Structure formats: C-alpha cells, structure tokens
Amino acid sequence: MTPTTGSAPSEDGAWWRSAVVYQVYPRSFADSDGDGIGDLDGITGRLDHLAELGVDVLWLSPVYPSPQADNGYDISDYQDIDPLFGDLAAFDRLLAAVHGRGMRLVMDLVVNHTSDRHPWFQESRDPASPKRSWYLWRPPRGEAGAAGAEPNNWGSFFSGPAWTYDEPGGEYYLHLFSSRQPDLNWEEPAVRHAVYAMMRWWLERGVDGFRMDVVNLISKDPALPDGPLRGDGLQGDGSPSYVCGPRVHDHLQEMHREVFAQRPDRLLTVGEMPGVTVEQARLFTDPARAEVDMVFQFEHVSLDHGPGGKFDPRPLRLTDLKASLARWQEGLAATGWNSLYWNNHDQPRIVSRFGDDGPLHRVRSATMLATVLHLHRGTPFVYQGEELGMANAPFASIGDFRDIESLNHHAQALAAGEDPEQVLRGLRAMGRDNARTPMQWDASPGAGFSTGTPWIAVNPDHTTVNAAAARRDPASVYHHYRRLIALRHSEPAVVHGDFTMLLPEDERVYAFTRSHRDTTLLVIGNFTGASVRLDLPPQWREAERILGNVPGTGPAEPGTATVLAPWEARVHRRTEGSAARCD
Ligand code: ISL
Numbered sequence: 001m002t003p004t005t006g007s008a009p010s011e012d013g014a015w016w017r018s019a020v021v022y023q024v025y026p027r028s029f030a031d032s033d034g035d036g037i038g039d040l041d042g043i044t045g046r047l048d049h050l051a052e053l054g055v056d057v058l059w060l061s062p063v064y065p066s067p068q069a070d071n072g073y074d075i076s077d078y079q080d081i082d083p084l085f086g087d088l089a090a091f092d093r094l095l096a097a098v099h100g101r102g103m104r105l106v107m108d109l110v111v112n113h114t115s116d117r118h119p120w121f122q123e124s125r126d127p128a129s130p131k132r133s134w135y136l137w138r139p140p141r142g143e144a145g146a147a148g149a150e151p152n153n154w155g156s157f158f159s160g161p162a163w164t165y166d167e168p169g170g171e172y173y174l175h176l177f178s179s180r181q182p183d184l185n186w187e188e189p190a191v192r193h194a195v196y197a198m199m200r201w202w203l204e205r206g207v208d209g210f211r212m213d214v215v216n217l218i219s220k221d222p223a224l225p226d227g228p229l230r231g232d233g234l235q236g237d238g239s240p241s242y243v244c245g246p247r248v249h250d251h252l253q254e255m256h257r258e259v260f261a262q263r264p265d266r267l268l269t270v271g272e273m274p275g276v277t278v279e280q281a282r283l284f285t286d287p288a289r290a291e292v293d294m295v296f297q298f299e300h301v302s303l304d305h306g307p308g309g310k311f312d313p314r315p316l317r318l319t320d321l322k323a324s325l326a327r328w329q330e331g332l333a334a335t336g337w338n339s340l341y342w343n344n345h346d347q348p349r350i351v352s353r354f355g356d357d358g359p360l361h362r363v364r365s366a367t368m369l370a371t372v373l374h375l376h377r378g379t380p381f382v383y384q385g386e387e388l389g390m391a392n393a394p395f396a397s398i399g400d401f402r403d404i405e406s407l408n409h410h411a412q413a414l415a416a417g418e419d420p421e422q423v424l425r426g427l428r429a430m431g432r433d434n435a436r437t438p439m440q441w442d443a444s445p446g447a448g449f450s451t452g453t454p455w456i457a458v459n460p461d462h463t464t465v466n467a468a469a470a471r472r473d474p475a476s477v478y479h480h481y482r483r484l485i486a487l488r489h490s491e492p493a494v495v496h497g498d499f500t501m502l503l504p505e506d507e508r509v510y511a512f513t514r515s516h517r518d519t520t521l522l523v524i525g526n527f528t529g530a531s532v533r534l535d536l537p538p539q540w541r542e543a544e545r546i547l548g549n550v551p552g553t554g555p556a557e558p559g560t561a562t563v564l565a566p567w568e569a570r571v572h573r574r575t576e577g578s579a580a581r582c583d
Contacts, residue, residue: 013266016293017337018495019056020374020485021106021268021381025345026063026085027071029384029439031450038438038449040086044094046441049467051101053387053478054485057268058098059106059211061345063091067117069180070158070404071345071436073108073213074115078198095206104208106268111195112214113181120194121182127169133188136174138163138224144170153226155235159408162238174224176217176242178404186218186251196258203259209268212292215252216273216280219245231309232416243275249283252291261290270339272296278331285336294339294379299324301347304354311409311426316354318507318527326501326512329377333498338378342369343386348434350386354527356567357391361529362465364567367480367549371569372510372525374484377499382481384439388470389477392434393459398424402456406431442468483547487571491546493519508532509564518576521546526564534562540572547571 030042040063050058062072063085072082081087098105114121123131138151150163151172156179163172164179174183184191199210220242227236252271260267271284271292281295303320306312332338342350351357355365366389374380395401398410406427413423428434433456440462441448447462459465470478488494497514509532510525522540526532541562548570564570 014287014293014337015266016057016268016379018488019268019379020054020488021057021059021379022050022053022055023059023061023344023381023383025061025384025436027061027455028436028449030441031452031454034450034452035084036450036452036454037084039084040081040090040094044090044097047097047101047103050103053382053482054489055103055382057104057106057208059270059381060108062108062110067115067180069115069178073110074113074117074178074181075110076115076117076119079201092205099206104268105206106209106211106270107202107207108213109199109210109215110213111184112218113175113177113183116180116182120184124173124182125166125168127171132169134185134191135182136185136220136224137166137169137171138174139171140165152224152238153229153236154224154238154241155230155232158405159412161235174220176214176238178408183220184218186220186247187222192251192254193258196255199255199259203263203267208265209270211270211272211296213272214274215271215292216244216248216276216284216295217242218251219247221246231307239275244273244277244280249289249291252284253289256290269293270296274298278328281328282332282336285332294337296339296341296344297328299328301342308426310430311413311423313426313429318510319505321354322501322504322510325376326499326504329499329501333377338376339381340373340376340378341381341383342373343383343435344381345383345435346432347383348430348432349390349392351389352392352434353429356529357389361567362389362391363475363477364549364565365529366477368525368527368567368569370477370481370484371547371549371571372523374488375494375512375514375521375523375571377495377497377514380488383435385435387478387481388440388465388467390437390440390465391459391461392428393437393457395424395428395431395433398427400457401427401431401433403432403436406433438462440466442466480549487547491519491521491573492516493521493573497521509534520574522572522574523570524564524572525569526567529566531566532564534564536562539574543572543574545570546573 024043026038029038030046031038032041063081064075065077065080065082066072066075081091095105120131120134123129124135140149142149145165150161154162156162157176158178162174162176165172175181176183227238230237269292273295276295276297284291284295304313304316306314328338350369351366355369410423437456437459438447438449438454443463443466447458470476493514493516497516500513502511503509508528510527512523514521550565550568
C-alpha cells in the first residue's frame with residue numbers, strides 16, 4: 001500500500017492505522033472491592049474516562065490466573081481469570097461495556113513462557129511425561145547443581161542464570177525471565193497448536209486481538225550455544241540465539257493461518273519485540289507476509305541506557321532520539337507500520353525521563369512529548385496515567401519497590417559490592433514500578449484508586465496530579481491528549497502523511513513535516529526548559545496553527561512568533577491552493 005493514497009482509514013481493513021490504543025495495567029488501575037489491587041469491575045466502572053479521551057482500543061495487561069511472580073506475566077491457566085481480578089463473568093461484562101462504547105479490547109498474550117505452576121510445566125517435570133518436550137530441558141554440564149553446570153552460559157533478563165536445576169528429572173529448564181517463568185518449546189507442534197486453540201477461544205469470546213509478549217523470542221537456536229560474556233562478566237548474552245530466532249517468522253505465519261486468516265473480522269495484532277531491528281520489523285509487519293500488524297521496538301527507549309545497562313542511565317541526546325525515530329519512520333514508510341509509544345508498564349514515566357516533572361514544566365513538557373509522538377506516522381499507545389502527566393515515584397528505600405526485576409537487580413548488585421545509594425538511584429530513575437503506582441483519579445488519600453491499602457504506594461503528587469483536577473482544567477495534559485486524539489481522527493495527514501525529519505543536528509528542537517495530498521503539517525517541539533529562537537521558513541510564518549501547548553495562543557491564530565517558549569509544541573498546517581487540489 002502506498003502511504004499517500006486514500007483517506008478512508010479502513011479502506012484496506014487496517015482500521016488500526018487511525019486508532020489510538022490505551023493500555024490498562026489492571027493491578028494499578030481501579031480497585032472495586034477494596035483489597036488494594038485493581039480489578040476488572042474497577043476498569044468497567046472507569047470506561048467513560050477512556051471513551052471521553054477518545055481512544056479506540058483498550059489493551060489489557062494479563063488478568064489470567066497467575067502466582068503473580070511477575071504481576072501476571074507468569075500465567076498458570078490461559079483460559080480463566082485470576083480471582084484477584086474477578087472472573088469470566090466480570091470479563092464478559094467488561095468486554096460488553098467496551099464494545100458498547102464503540103471501542104475494542106485487545107488481550108495480552110504471554111506464550112514465550114508460562115508460570116512454573118502451569119499444569120503443563122508441572123507435568124513436564126517428569127522426564128517420562130509426554131509434556132517433557134513442551135519446555136526446554138537440558139542435562140547439566142558436569143556436576144548437577146554446581147556453579148557453571150548450567151547447560152549454557154546465558155543470563156536471564158531478571159538477573160542470574162537463565163537455567164534452573166530441577167531435582168526430579170535431574171535436568172535444567174530454560175527461563176529467559178525469572179525461574180518462575182519457564183520457556184515453552186515452540187519447536188514442539190503440540191505447544192503451538194495448544195496456543196492457537198487458546199487464542200481462538202478468546203476470539204470466540206469476542207476479543208479484538210492480541211498484544212504478544214516478547215513474541216520475537218519464541219524461536220531458539222536448537223543448539224543453545226554459549227553467548228559472549230555480558231558487561232557484568234557473570235553470564236553470557238544468549239540474545240543472538242533467540243532474538244528473532246531461526247523459525248520465528250514460520251511460527252507467526254502459522255499462527256496467522258491457524259488463528260486469524262479465516263476470520264471475517266479484522267483484528268489487531270501487536271508483537272512486542274525486544275532487540276528487533278527495523279529490517280526485521282519490516283518483515284514482521286509486511287501485510288503480504290501475514291505475520292503481525294505492528295511491533296513494539298525498544299531502540300528509542302534504550303538511548304538513555306548507560307555503559308552499565310538500564311540501571312546506569314545517562315542523559316538523552318536529542319539527536320540520537322531523532323536519528324533513531326527517523327530511521328524507523330523511513331524504514332517502515334513503504335512497507336509495514338510503526339507503533340508509537342513513550343510509556344508502558346515496563347518503562348519509567350516519560351515526563352520524568354525525557355521531560356521535566358517539576359511544578360513549573362510538568363504540563364508543558366508532558367504535552368510537548370505527547371504532541372511530538374502522536375504526530376509521527378504509526379499507531380500511538382497511551383499508557384494509563386500518561387494522559388495526566390503522571391511522574392516517577394519518590395521511592396525512599398528498597399522496601400518501597402515491588403517489581404521482581406528491581407528486587408533481583410538490587411540483590412545481585414549489593415552482593416557484587418556496589419554502592420547501595422547508587423543502586424537505588426538507578427532503580428528510582430529506571431525501575432518498572434515507576435509505571436505501576438496506582439492510577440491517580442482524585443486527590444483523596446487512596447487517589448480514588450482504592451479504599452483499602454494499595455499494593456504499592458500512591459504517588460504523593462496525586463493531590464495535584466489527578467484525573468478529576470485535569471478534567472476541570474482546559475490547559476491540562478488530559479485535555480491536550482483529547483485534542484491530539486481528535487486530531488488523528490479528523491486530519492488524514494496525521495494517519496497517512498509521509499514523514500520528513502527537519503533539523504536532524506539540532507540538540508534542542510525536534511521538528512518534522514507530514515504531507516498528504518494537498519496538506520502539509522509542520523510539527524515542532526522544544527525539548528529544553530529555555531526559550532529557543534527558530535527561523536521558520538517563510539512559507540510557514542503565516543501558517544495556521546492547529547494545535548499548541550502554550551497558554552494564551554489560540555490554536556488557529558496566524559502570524560506565529562519564531563521564539564519557542566520552554567517545552568513548547570506546535571502543529572501548523574498548510575494547504576496548497578485550489579489548482580493543486582484539482583490535480
Ligand atoms: O523491562 C525490561 C527489562 O529491562 C524489558 O526487558 C522487558 O522485560 C521486556 O520488554 C519484556 O517485557 C515483557 O515480558 C516480560 C514482562 O516482565 C514484561 O512486563 C513484559 O512487558 C516477561 O513476560
């Protein structure tokens with residue numbers, strides 16, 4: 001499909017090109033029963049917030065039965081609901097309420113691994129079981145259980161080796177994440193067909209698609225060779241053997257044939273893909289290959305990782321961000337499609353990370369970041385609370401953290417003799433719990449999230465940063481997101497326009513154009529807390545301004561000044577004359 005033809009977003013069934021997705025992390029969104037943990041009825045009770053924001057799709061992070069070792073990304077039953085969150089009847093109520101508001105619901109599909117409590121894994125622990133081949137079991141190298149006896153040297157994503165010894169069978173099982181998350185063996189056809197059957201079951205129930213957790217890691221090089229030593233010198237990097245591994249495209253094409261191809265409705269599939277390159281992403285999202293509609297890539301949210309990894313952050317260089325995002329825009333311009341995000345449940349809050357969460361600049365920097373992101377070509381994802389400008393949490397000590405990744409990293413770093421204060425600084429800046437503090441609905445002690453004791457502390461800034469206050473204030477981050485989403489729905493150039501990066505060498509201003517037919521949009525964002533003088537080309541000086549975040553300047557006011565206020569964002573529009581329109 002060519003980007004510049006057609007303005008009807010659904011002309012090829014790809015309705016999601018003009019859609020905005022809102023991610024709900026159920027544990028932290030809304031608690032209806034006062035147990036301190038969010039639940040399905042809580043979400044159903046807050047759907048008007050999503051509808052009024054204007055989003056099209058709700059992506060629900062996992063709600064399946066789970067021991068909650070990784071907050072539901074460790075699933076022990078794929079076809080039920082964890083009692084923490086409700087039951088299937090509550091799920092059906094939520095689904096009906098979503099559909100009743102004209103929105104769609106996308107489930108999280110976590111099938112690289114299961115929980116160690118999943119019956120499949122429990123059976124698999126017996127070497128004589130037909131399920132033995134459903135997971136990746138390997139004999140020790142040398143004396144079982146001794147240091148270095150693991151079948152290879154891979155480290156896990158959550159610290160420590162990627163192998164755990166299991167006494168009954170005398171072998172190790174592979175887990176790219178925690179030991180409570182054993183990896184499924186996608187070489188085993190019975191595994192694949194069990195997954196497809198489960199997916200069809202959810203689609204029959206009425207869900208509208210899947211966000212597929214780490215789906216580019218499902219195919220491993222069967223030789224499982226050692227990897228080069230990682231920076232910490234403790235383990236090897238196995239990623240060359242499993243990031244976009246040998247059969248991943250075969251598996252996704254088979255999944256498409258088995259689950260999606262025969263369905264009359266057009267669903268949404270998003271592959272979460274750590275380490276994916278733009279070249280690989282083009283293959284994954286080429287409609288002709290029938291794999292997935294879009295991928296989550298990680299390049300732009302890794303640019304501030306320092307030499308010691310993600311918990312050793314360094315300041316972002318704007319030119320790196322521009323180079324990275326421009327490469328993805330260009331790489332998927334003719335074939336494929338981008339997803340656009342700043343935040344999810346694994347990332348620190350964007351206003352604290354690339355903006356300024358202090359009282360002076362929080363609203364302005366959050367709205368600038370939103371404007372720049374949403375005006376790129378692709379499908380934007382809003383993570384709960386992002387539309388309020390929610391910020392990182394002031395975690396005082398390690399006791400305030402809940403996330404397995406942070407707790408494991410802390411234990412490993414302290415065991416290695418690292419400075420505890422330095423380790424805490426890294427966790428405060430980059431820890432995933434920053435995204436997981438309760439949604440801030442109002443200024444009450446439980447932030448309107450829960451009447452009980454929340455499972456993780458509410459950010460004390462909820463007394464001023466909350467949905468109730470934001471709704472009352474037309475200049476709030478929330479109303480800016482509403483305007484951005486409305487613009488996507490009304491302006492074809494936002495969906496279909498091609499993308500041209502401007503000022504690639506400028507360390508302060510992010511600027512680009514989007515052109516579609518006779519319309520060109522110019523998007524400008526000041527990534528600094530200082531005023532910046534900008535020489536707009538003459539044709540833009542009198543252009544209509546259709547969106548901005550500086551109070552006192554109306555969105556349609558012509559004759560713009562060329563001094564950008566701190567963290568200012570603007571979107572200008574120019575339309576060619578009638579002669580051009582008649583082409
Ligand atoms: O945040 C990360 C660790 O630094 C990422 O590597 C993250 O683990 C990766 O993006 C995969 O994320 C997904 O799978 C994980 C789960 O913990 C995350 O919450 C999920 O989004 C394992 O299922």
